[in-house]
Amino acid sequence: IPDLSFGLYGELVIFDHVDKTIKVVANADLTKFPAHEAAYRDAVQIDGTLARDFPASPDHRMNLARALYSLGIVLTETNRLAEAEPEFVRSADLLQKLTNEFPDKPIYQQHLARAYLNLGTAIRSAERFEEAQAAYDRAQRLQQPLTEKYPHEPHYRHELAVTLKDAGNLSLRDSRLEEARKSYGKAQELLTALAADYPKVLVYRQELAS
Numbered sequence: 001i002p003d004l005s006f007g008l009y010g011e012l013v014i015f016d017h018v019d020k021t022i023k024v025v026a027n028a029d030l031t032k033f034p035a036h037e038a039a040y041r042d043a044v045q046i047d048g049t050l051a052r053d054f055p056a057s058p059d060h061r062m063n064l065a066r067a068l069y070s071l072g073i074v075l076t077e078t079n080r081l082a083e084a085e086p087e088f089v090r091s092a093d094l095l096q097k098l099t100n101e102f103p104d105k106p107i108y109q110q111h112l113a114r115a116y117l118n119l120g121t122a123i124r125s126a127e128r129f130e131e132a133q134a135a136y137d138r139a140q141r142l143q144q145p146l147t148e149k150y151p152h153e154p155h156y157r158h159e160l161a162v163t164l165k166d167a168g169n170l171s172l173r174d175s176r177l178e179e180a181r182k183s184y185g186k187a188q189e190l191l192t193a194l195a196a197d198y199p200k201v202l203v204y205r206q207e208l209a210s
Helices: 036-053 058-077 081-102 106-125 129-149 156-174 179-195 202-209
Strands: 013-015 019-025
Touching: 036 058, 058 081, 058 106, 081 106, 106 129, 106 156, 106 179, 129 156, 156 202, 179 202
Parallel strands: none
Antiparallel strands: 013 019
16 A cells, blocks of 8 residues: 555545544536636535535635635636626625634635625726725725734735735726825835745745836
């Protein structure tokens, strides 16, 4: 019997003996689909069924929320904004409930912020700028406490910087120059610190230069 084996499987059942949980993982082979959309729709269906059948498991609801906002991103990128928005809203609703139920688990708050960030992008593309600003503000209010509570977790600072840059772009578009300057300045401050703390991570320097 080998000490280690490697395989690719469509669906797996994972028994976690530490947390005493069982997880069902469904992998989507994107090479079999003409676009990512079909894969994400399959994921929404599978995760939705699991979330419905196992309502006590937060993991299934989390996976469903992630699949929904991933689908929303694809729909936004293909300019189907009216279809994308409800996916982000549904994702945010799920993640808000998880955040309320498990306030000590920052991953739910992190993904809730991502849902609002992507909702803001979709709404901005639909030229509903005030609503987009509100979504960006909501994302920032979720992200800022994470950067303060977990200062040594770089991804929280990076995601806040991304949100600030998007908010700055929106402010600039609306000729709110002082607000744009503040957003860009905060983003630059975060990215400068990240580039200094993690010099081997190229993306921080690339975003700082953009």
